[in-house]
Amino acid sequence: MQRSIRRLEPETASRIAAGEVIERPLSALKEIVENSLDAGARSIEIRIEGSLDHAFQVADDGVGIAADEMELALERHATSKIHALEDLERLSSLGFRGEALPSIAAVSRLAIGSRTAAADSGVRIATEAGAVRERRAVARAVGTTVEVADLFFNTPARRKFLHSTTGEQRAAMRMIESYAMAFPEVAFRVIVDGRERLHWPALGRPAEAAERDAPGLPDADARRARAAAVRGAAHAAQLIDAAGEREGVRLVALLGLPEHARASREGQIFLVNRRWIQSPLLGQALRQAYGNLLPNGRFPAATVWLDVPAARLDVNVHPTKREVRFADEDAVFVLVAGACAKVLAQLHPPFTVVQGGREPEPAWAERVRERPSNQTHLELAPRTVSAPVSPPSGATVAAVGDALGASAASAEARGAETEFWQLHRTYILAPVRGGVVIVDQHAAHERILYEETRRRLAGERGSSQQLLFPALVDLTHSQFELVNEMQPWLERLGWSFTAFGPPTVVIQGVPSDLQHEHPAQFLVDLLDGVSESSGRDASEDLIEHLARTHACHAAVRAGDPLGQEEMKALVDRLFGTTKPHGDPHGRATFVRLDLDELHRRFGRT
Numbered sequence: 001m002q003r004s005i006r007r008l009e010p011e012t013a014s015r016i017a018a019g020e021v022i023e024r025p026l027s028a029l030k031e032i033v034e035n036s037l038d039a040g041a042r043s044i045e046i047r048i049e050g051s052l053d054h055a056f057q058v059a060d061d062g063v064g065i066a067a068d069e070m071e072l073a074l075e076r077h078a079t080s081k082i083h084a085l086e087d088l089e090r091l092s093s094l095g096f097r098g099e100a101l102p103s104i105a106a107v108s109r110l111a112i113g114s115r116t117a118a119a120d121s122g123v124r125i126a127t128e129a130g131a132v133r134e135r136r137a138v139a140r141a142v143g144t145t146v147e148v149a150d151l152f153f154n155t156p157a158r159r160k161f162l163h164s165t166t167g168e169q170r171a172a173m174r175m176i177e178s179y180a181m182a183f184p185e186v187a188f189r190v191i192v193d194g195r196e197r198l199h200w201p202a203l204g205r206p207a208e209a210a211e212r213d214a215p216g217l218p219d220a221d222a223r224r225a226r227a228a229a230v231r232g233a234a235h236a237a238q239l240i241d242a243a244g245e246r247e248g249v250r251l252v253a254l255l256g257l258p259e260h261a262r263a264s265r266e267g268q269i270f271l272v273n274r275r276w277i278q279s280p281l282l283g284q285a286l287r288q289a290y291g292n293l294l295p296n297g298r299f300p301a302a303t304v305w306l307d308v309p310a311a312r313l314d315v316n317v318h319p320t321k322r323e324v325r326f327a328d329e330d331a332v333f334v335l336v337a338g339a340c341a342k343v344l345a346q347l348h349p350p351f352t353v354v355q356g357g358r359e360p361e362p363a364w365a366e367r368v369r370e371r372p373s374n375q376t377h378l379e380l381a382p383r384t385v386s387a388p389v390s391p392p393s394g395a396t397v398a399a400v401g402d403a404l405g406a407s408a409a410s411a412e413a414r415g416a417e418t419e420f421w422q423l424h425r426t427y428i429l430a431p432v433r434g435g436v437v438i439v440d441q442h443a444a445h446e447r448i449l450y451e452e453t454r455r456r457l458a459g460e461r462g463s464s465q466q467l468l469f470p471a472l473v474d475l476t477h478s479q480f481e482l483v484n485e486m487q488p489w490l491e492r493l494g495w496s497f498t499a500f501g502p503p504t505v506v507i508q509g510v511p512s513d514l515q516h517e518h519p520a521q522f523l524v525d526l527l528d529g530v531s532e533s534s535g536r537d538a539s540e541d542l543i544e545h546l547a548r549t550h551a552c553h554a555a556v557r558a559g560d561p562l563g564q565e566e567m568k569a570l571v572d573r574l575f576g577t578t579k580p581h582g583d584p585h586g587r588a589t590f591v592r593l594d595l596d597e598l599h600r601r602f603g604r605t
């Protein structure tokens, strides 16, 4: 149904006004896509030329804009979606402030072409920095096309703070994936530089039909079919359905298995009344539902749809509308945590928790033993195995002690024979001249792997081991972009893979020293680590984050039991690095206790 655009009363406008609506190129694209969805489009086509801030356009087959309202659409606080404040209490659209188009137009060259079903032809107006430069009649189908070029061209200060173009494009893909999950009945097509990146056909019932029984909840078949398009068929087939209702709030969700969990929140999509939002509350509720199915630091992958009566939801809390406030947060938390936990409880056994008994060998132990001897910087293989606990020899104490003070002695230290104790499976106790050092096994291993990874990324190509059975990984589209972008570097680390057709990648080979049980999961963690932390596209930044993430995920963990030889190799290798004192994040790798200090404490002066 077409409603006309009207200016909000100043009183209303002042109560819903936001701050910075268009903070980055992604926000411009998001607002325009939301407009197409509000217009009832069944098909949305997004074209990007170069980068989002260079040029993009969004074409839809929605209701269109009447010829005599085109200019009004670009006026601040002119909207067809609400007329008074009370309308927010029954809001069913994503937009409501009438601020997006004028905000985008003010900082770009924006054109809108549109035609309604009642008109024989359309109108296209072109603007620059908000001023209309041209208006003409055009022949076109019913619907709207918005073109945005040279975003922020007249605000150079803002341009300077833009995220990288590739980072922005990845974020855009995530936004599109999220809205595709919210609206399975809408077809999405994305074309970048003339090349089709994705095309997801419309599924299920049209919006109006779905609207009647549960406005915010697409039906089960459509949900799963869309998940298959977005995440890959193999992944989608394993997703677990959850559903529930509490105090008028309804929930459906598709939950990833524990092994789909990620090192970041990137696998989570929260949709409230079909609005793509971020919410610590929902994140925590979801995490709680997984309980000890996941170790610390892992985030479940899931899509959660909530249908909340509009009167019990405040959508006017954030300029970009990415946050909402629930009237009853507790009810929402209990609903999400409870409904998801209920279905997850059927998964057993919990796969990460090791209860008593013999613990598995750490992956790292294998890696040390089977290291190929042609990799000289790793060649610290054990020679003799000495009695577990005996007084340290003077030579060892001297050698390691020197290594701490002067790197010249580190070569000697590497060959040293020493006994070490592992404390609480976290620290290694090593006697040194004049005292003792306590090494943090994870931090130390991270430092070692980090330097090794940096060397390989700088050109010292690591060897690859072919997988007996190539591993298929379903990536998200943004991960797929990233993995292609990083391919040359990943290959230097020893990865070899080929694109199997987006978004699936086939891993054929992994770094030869990688003993990770799930190379596919490791690769996804790497991608998460890189995309989480890098905003800018300087390749140095990518390399740095790749090295850090690689090191962090491949390193032995606190809690991993280590044998004598592994501890020895670890300490030796640590003191063979260029900066043994800290891990790549700046955390200490060891603490030194002086003998003097011990003597003093025992009253031996």
Ligand code: ADP
Binding pocket: 004, 005, 031, 035, 036, 039, 060, 062, 063, 064, 065, 073, 074, 078, 079, 080, 081, 094, 095, 096, 097, 098, 099, 100, 101, 102, 143, 144
């Ligand atoms: P809001 O979405 O908050 O109303 P916008 O500035 O985004 O504000 O859009 C202003 C108005 O322009 C909308 O209310 C709508 O009437 C019209 N409009 C914008 N985009 C479209 C579109 N793709 N199809 C139909 N109408 C649109």
Ligand code: MG
Binding pocket: 031, 034, 035, 094, 095, 096, 098, 100, 101
């Ligand atoms: Mg809008």
